[in-house]
Amino acid sequence: MVRVAVGVKRVIDYAVKIRVKPDGSGVVKDSVKHSMNPFCEIAVEEAVRLKEKKIAKEIVAFTIGPKQSAETLRTALAMGCDRGVHVNVDQAQLDALTPLQISKMAAKIAETEAADLLLMGKLAIDGDYGQTAAMTAAILDWPQATNLYSLQHNGDSATVEREIDGGLETNEIKTPAVLSVDLRINQPRYATLPNIMKAKKKKVKAVKPADLGVDVAPTLNVIKVAEPPVRAAGEIVEDVDTLISKLKDAGRI
Amino acid sequence: MLRRVVTRLPRLAKRAASTTHYFQKPRENDPRWAEIVSDEDVWTRYEDEVDVAIVGGGPAGLSAAIRLRQLANEAGLDAEEFRVCVIEKAANIGDHILSGACLQTTALDELIPDWKERGAPLHTPVKEDEFHIMLNDQKSIRAPFLGNSTWDWMTKNWPMNNHGNYIVRLGNVVAWLGEIAEELGVEVYPGFAATEILYNDDGSVAGVATHDSGIAKDGSPTDSFERGMGFRAKCTIFSEGCHGSLGKQLYQNPEFKLRENCEPQTYATGIKELWKIPAEKHRDGLVLHTVGWPMDKKTYAGSFVYHLTDWGAEEAETLVALGYVVSLDYENPYISPPSEFQRWKHHPLIAEMLEGGERLSYGARALNEGGFQAIPKLTFPGGVLTGCDAGLLNVPKVKGTHNAMKSGMLAAESIFSALQDETREWKHESLDVPEYETALKNSWIYKELKDVRNVRPSFHNPLGFYGGLAYTGFFVCMLKGTFGIDLEKWTLSHGGADHEKMKPAKDFQKIEYPKPDGKLSFDLLSSVALSGTNHNGDQPAHLTLKDDDLRRNLELFDGPEARFCPAGVYEYVTDEESGKKELVINAQNCVHCKTCDIKCPSQNIDWQCPEGGGGPAYGGM
Numbered sequence: 001m002v003r004v005a006v007g008v009k010r011v012i013d014y015a016v017k018i019r020v021k022p023d024g025s026g027v028v029k030d031s032v033k034h035s036m037n038p039f040c041e042i043a044v045e046e047a048v049r050l051k052e053k054k055i056a057k058e059i060v061a062f063t064i065g066p067k068q069s070a071e072t073l074r075t076a077l078a079m080g081c082d083r084g085v086h087v088n089v090d091q092a093q094l095d096a097l098t099p100l101q102i103s104k105m106a107a108k109i110a111e112t113e114a115a116d117l118l119l120m121g122k123l124a125i126d127g128d129y130g131q132t133a134a135m136t137a138a139i140l141d142w143p144q145a146t147n148l149y150s151l152q153h154n155g156d157s158a159t160v161e162r163e164i165d166g167g168l169e170t171n172e173i174k175t176p177a178v179l180s181v182d183l184r185i186n187q188p189r190y191a192t193l194p195n196i197m198k199a200k201k202k203k204v205k206a207v208k209p210a211d212l213g214v215d216v217a218p219t220l221n222v223i224k225v226a227e228p229p230v231r232a233a234g235e236i237v238e239d240v241d242t243l244i245s246k247l248k249d250a251g252r253i
Numbered sequence: 254m255l256r257r258v259v260t261r262l263p264r265l266a267k268r269a270a271s272t273t274h275y276f277q278k279p280r281e282n283d284p285r286w287a288e289i290v291s292d293e294d295v296w297t298r299y300e301d302e303v304d305v306a307i308v309g310g311g312p313a314g315l316s317a318a319i320r321l322r323q324l325a326n327e328a329g330l331d332a333e334e335f336r337v338c339v340i341e342k343a344a345n346i347g348d349h350i351l352s353g354a355c356l357q358t359t360a361l362d363e364l365i366p367d368w369k370e371r372g373a374p375l376h377t378p379v380k381e382d383e384f385h386i387m388l389n390d391q392k393s394i395r396a397p398f399l400g401n402s403t404w405d406w407m408t409k410n411w412p413m414n415n416h417g418n419y420i421v422r423l424g425n426v427v428a429w430l431g432e433i434a435e436e437l438g439v440e441v442y443p444g445f446a447a448t449e450i451l452y453n454d455d456g457s458v459a460g461v462a463t464h465d466s467g468i469a470k471d472g473s474p475t476d477s478f479e480r481g482m483g484f485r486a487k488c489t490i491f492s493e494g495c496h497g498s499l500g501k502q503l504y505q506n507p508e509f510k511l512r513e514n515c516e517p518q519t520y521a522t523g524i525k526e527l528w529k530i531p532a533e534k535h536r537d538g539l540v541l542h543t544v545g546w547p548m549d550k551k552t553y554a555g556s557f558v559y560h561l562t563d564w565g566a567e568e569a570e571t572l573v574a575l576g577y578v579v580s581l582d583y584e585n586p587y588i589s590p591p592s593e594f595q596r597w598k599h600h601p602l603i604a605e606m607l608e609g610g611e612r613l614s615y616g617a618r619a620l621n622e623g624g625f626q627a628i629p630k631l632t633f634p635g636g637v638l639t640g641c642d643a644g645l646l647n648v649p650k651v652k653g654t655h656n657a658m659k660s661g662m663l664a665a666e667s668i669f670s671a672l673q674d675e676t677r678e679w680k681h682e683s684l685d686v687p688e689y690e691t692a693l694k695n696s697w698i699y700k701e702l703k704d705v706r707n708v709r710p711s712f713h714n715p716l717g718f719y720g721g722l723a724y725t726g727f728f729v730c731m732l733k734g735t736f737g738i739d740l741e742k743w744t745l746s747h748g749g750a751d752h753e754k755m756k757p758a759k760d761f762q763k764i765e766y767p768k769p770d771g772k773l774s775f776d777l778l779s780s781v782a783l784s785g786t787n788h789n790g791d792q793p794a795h796l797t798l799k800d801d802d803l804r805r806n807l808e809l810f811d812g813p814e815a816r817f818c819p820a821g822v823y824e825y826v827t828d829e830e831s832g833k834k835e836l837v838i839n840a841q842n843c844v845h846c847k848t849c850d851i852k853c854p855s856q857n858i859d860w861q862c863p864e865g866g867g868g869p870a871y872g873g874m
Contacts, residue, residue: 013344015787016870019613021568030566031425031873033348033785190466193445193482194299 001057002153002175005115006047006081007106008040008063010072011126024224026095036072039121041079043181045188046151047119048080055153058082060113064105066091070204077199078191084204085109089216096218099127103135108212110140115176122147122180133180143173147182269828269835271801273472274793276861285473298462300483303336303440305668306460307490308447308499310341311350312423312654313640314492315430315439316364317661322437324669332438338484339439340463342446342845344866346431347424349845351525351618351874352654353557353574354423355379355415355540359697360658365433373429375419377561380538382415385602387546393602400540410734412649412705415540420561420574422527422873423654446865450499451483456508457681458635460485461499464864472793488668488684489636492661495619496520496847498862500642509633517750518623518644519709521553522848524594524819525576525617526780527874530610535571536560542651547597550717552588553580553709556597557651558606563873572613573606574874578651580622581751581817581852585761589816590848591617592766595774604773612775615783616871617819617846621646621653625699625706626747631690635683637664647701649708649725656698663692705729710745755854758811777821785870786820786844788863794840795863796822796849805855807834817852820844844869 012018013033021028036044050056061076062085063069073084087105089097110118118140123130130146137144149161149168158175161168163182191199209216237243247253272278280286289295305321307314318337325335343349356375361368368375382400387393398404399413408414435441447461460483467478491500496518504512541558548554558575577594598604621627621644628645631638639660646653667689671677679685693699708729712721732738769775788795806812807825812834814823820842825834845868850860 013785013870016785016872017783023568028566030563031422033345033870033872035344187477189477190479192466192479193442193463194301196442197301197440 002050002055002116003114004047004050004056004059004117004119005110005113006040006043006059006061006076007118007120007132008044008061008072008076009037009121009124010034010063010065010069011037011124014038014125020225020227024226025222026225029091034068036075037121037124039123039125039181039183041188042183042186043119043121044076044079044081045186046181048189049186050117050153051080056117060085060115062087062106062109062113064089064097064102065094073204074196074199075191077202077204078196079189080195081202083202085113085207086204087207087209087212089209093216096220097216098220099129099131099135101214101216101219103132103139104214105209105212106132106136107139108214110136117153117176118142118178120178120180122182133178137178140178143175143177144179145171145173145177146180148179148185149182150185151179268837270794270798270838272794272797273470274795274797274861275468275472276859277797277799278472283472289474289478295478296480298480298483300485302485303338304486304672305337305488305490306484306486307337307339307492308461309492309494309497309642310339310343310346310431310441310443311427311492311494311640311657312430313642313657313661314339314341314490315346315427315434315661316360316658317490317492317639317665318434318439318441319364319430319437320662320665321669322434322439324665326437328673332440337439338486339434339441340445340447340461340484341441341443342862342865343868344444344870345428346441346443347428347873348443348870349868350424350427351523351616351869351871352423353525353559353576353651354421354654355559355652356419356421356423356426357417357650357652357655358419360655360662364658364662371433374425374563374565375421376564377420377538379415379418379420379540381536381540382413383539383541384413385541385543387543387600387602389546390600393543393545393600407735408730411730412647412708412734413542413651420538420540420559422561422563422574424871425565425873444866445482446862447484447499448481448862450502451485453635453682455681456634457683457685458489458633459683460489464862466864468792470791470793475791486683487672488686490639490661490664490668491636491642492639492657493642495621495641495644496851497642498860500638501850503633503636503638504629506633509630511629511633511638513630515629516623516626516747518621518627519580519582519747519751520619520851521578521580521622522590522617522619522817522819522846523576523578524591525574525615525874526612527614528573528575528607528610528612529570530573530607532571534606534609535562535573537562537571543602544718544722546600547593548579550719552583552585553712553718553721554578554593558603573610575603578620581619581848582747582754584754584756585764586755586758586810586813586854587761587764587816589764589766591777591780591819592816595769596767598773599767607773612783614872614874615780616844616869616874617848619847619851622648622709623747624648624709625702626710626744628702631693632685632687634681634685637668637686637689639664645698645702647705649705649729650701656702659696659698660693663696664689667692704733704739707741707743707745710747713748752852752854752856755810755813755852757809763811777819781820781842781844784820784844785872786842786868787870788841788843788867790841792864794838795861796838796840796843797859797861799857799859803855803857806853806857807836810854812836814849814853814858817848819846819848823849
């Protein structure tokens with residue numbers, strides 16, 4: 001049986017309307033509702049299913065974030081993870097971290113926790129980078145399979161279907177491996193209240209980035225964040241001739 | 254709380270409302286549920302025993318929780334020896350809080366005297382106080398005396414005097430109270446809705462149960478069906494806020510007779526926006542209220558405009574919290590409170606302030622106006638009512654938070670002493686604490702509500718609004734407030750429940766509200782988007798109808814639901830086949846304001862609590 005490590009991230013809730021800070025340095029996060037990244041929920045669900053199928057013996061959830069990320073970790077524990085690792089950074093540091101720095105931390109955690117499988121979401125909806133799974137695999141020198149539609153663990157290998165443009169690609173990869181999940185692989189369960197209460201008793205290890213040998217000093221300078229330009233209203237025209245003349249007027253043809 | 258990724262659900266075409274919620278269509282009679290209901294393993298809830306369960310994590314509930322754990326700590330009982338659990342339907346503490354708010358700190362000073370050192374987000378003391386009467390869409394006059402320091406000697410005891418108060422983002426204050434509660438050992442469970450009252454065999458309240466999960470939109474069980482959890486408590490505190498759904502059930506309980514000796518509760522709905530305005534226009538600490546335009550003199554309505562600075566945010570933000578409050582005893586079915594709010598903003602007094610500003614947030618909530626005359630019996634075997642669930646808002650002060658907090662503290666004190674008293678005789682399986690009601694009646698809550706009891710009802714007179722202002726000015730402000738002379742030997746009545754007051758549409762003209770301009774005023778749907786509200790789509794609509802086929806609202810009142818809902822939940826859509834107008838319920842838009850349950854003239858709408866975690870995501874409203 002394997003030990004699974006699964007990464008989770010606390011992000012602005014997907015239903016919230018994002019506001020850019022007036023100075024263009026980022027988005028407003030104060031007093032804004034946050035929740036677990038939807039793809040991380042799916043990753044946790046997949047890990048828990050491995051445990052229910054008796055393939056995994058233990059699931060370690062980990063997160064990198066400020067003290068509020070502890071709630072995100074608790075949700076993962078309530079869904080069925082056994083213990084947690086919380087890498088403490090403050091919100092400003094978290095916002096400045098690049099996928100490379102995150103990947104180095106994730107790789108180190110996979111090592112120290114002796115994980116045989118590392119699961120994560122295909123991307124986080126705030127940065128939208130989609131790089132962490134691939135980079136972490138490279139750092140660990142493990143096989144990787146990203147954007148998973150299905151996962152079948154076969155002991156020292158896994159058969160996966162990946163979502164690609166145009167359909168599904170079936171791969172067989174050796175394990176240990178890094179896997180990232182896509183939307184349709186499963187429907188995450190609700191964290192029930194009795195499980196949330198039990199999750200309070202599960203152990204969470206507090207760790208600093210320095211303990212993982214990672215420097216969190218910013219390596220990327222964000223120059224500007226801006227809202228996308230306001231979409232101009234469309235116009236319905238009565239006939240093709242009007243359409244052609246309007247397109248000409250706009251210099252499009 | 255978990256968020257389901259909704260993208261895989263098909264877009265549901267608009268269909269006429271047909272109630273599938275189990276509150277109206279019990280599962281015990283439903284063949285689709287037969288297997289589950291008869292399976293004891295699945296149907297029996299997991300239950301936990303706690304000392305005190307608290308329904309609702311707002312100012313009243315959290316103050317009660319904090320006070321209980323303070324007393325428990327003093328008595329040497331740790332968090333496991335004396336369990337206090339707060340169950341809150343919002344995904345996070347504070348997410349469903351909406352208020353002006355101008356906070357009077359009397360209760361907070363008693364509960365947490367060092368609130369300032371502990372970082373309570375009370376950043377803006379009130380500096381200016383203004384009361385304006387809008388005469389028409391262009392002009393307004395400022396009422397004399399109030400806010401003018403020369404006249405402080407006269408106005409200092411007037412209910413609308415805000416000296417010493419703080420302008421706050423109440424959602425943030427409540428979030429802070431939640432942290433204090435957790436530090437003291439309170440178990441706080443946001444994201445879970447308490448939807449059922451549990452009873453002992455002797456009829457006393459045994460506790461509450463949370464919402465079942467995994468029920469599909471058509472009311473059938475899904476593969477992930479799971480029963481909610483039961484909390485069995487020695488005493489349950491109900492603090493759901495105005496017109497709480499379990500509070501409503503308690504009021505209907507024939508054994509408890511809670512409303513036998515009081516008037517029906519009356520309400521108003523407040524619709525609020527939070528704006529960020531340029532620093533040059535910002536008058537930090539300004540409290541401004543208006544009455545008059547755009548409402549006619551027959552309808553009680555008014556506005557609030559508070560300028561505050563949020564120093565707690567990453568960069569201090571110059572904000573304006575503003576809103577419009579319309580009493581729900583209005584007669585004209587064509588009145589639309591959210592539309593009145595939008596057009597009120599165009600008055601030069603307000604428009605000038607908001608120009609160049611950015612609208613950040615939108616929301617709405619019903620509030621209590623019944624005051625003294627509508628205070629029910631507050632205790633029953635197994636539980637108590639606190640805060641706005643009981644109805645303790647002071648109408649002329651437009652404040653209820655201080656009373657809510659104090660009521661929570663008094664409930665906590667009565668409950669804790671009773672539980673510690675080993676000689677006490679229990680007449681029921683769970684605790685009955687009538688001494689809480691006595692304590693409340695001896696407290697400053699009761700005295701202040703009694704002092705202002707006639708203000709709101711005084712507006713029912715031939716001179717309408719101006720008669721009420723004159724009465725209040727004379728009896729309450731001048732005689733009682735300034736000179737300490739109480740001549741009010743009488744108690745005026747509210748004259749019945751709000752839902753009885755609406756008159757048939759044929760007696761009125763349709764009101765043509767101006768189109769929103771997209772800069773100062775906005776359409777309903779873009780406003781609702783700013784509330785951050787969302788619900789899992791695959792659940793029965795929680796706005797249930799007792800009778801799906803009722804046509805009375807449409808035929809007699811021309812469909813007022815579509816006008817009084819501030820979130821666009823209700824729409825009358827012409828059915829293509831029948832050519833008739835059908836009611837469509839867009840449950841996902843709901844902001845949990847409770848206006849519909851209160852104002853439906855046929856009392857056909859029965860608001861039930863949806864799955865926990867759904868509803869608005871107010872950021873510090």
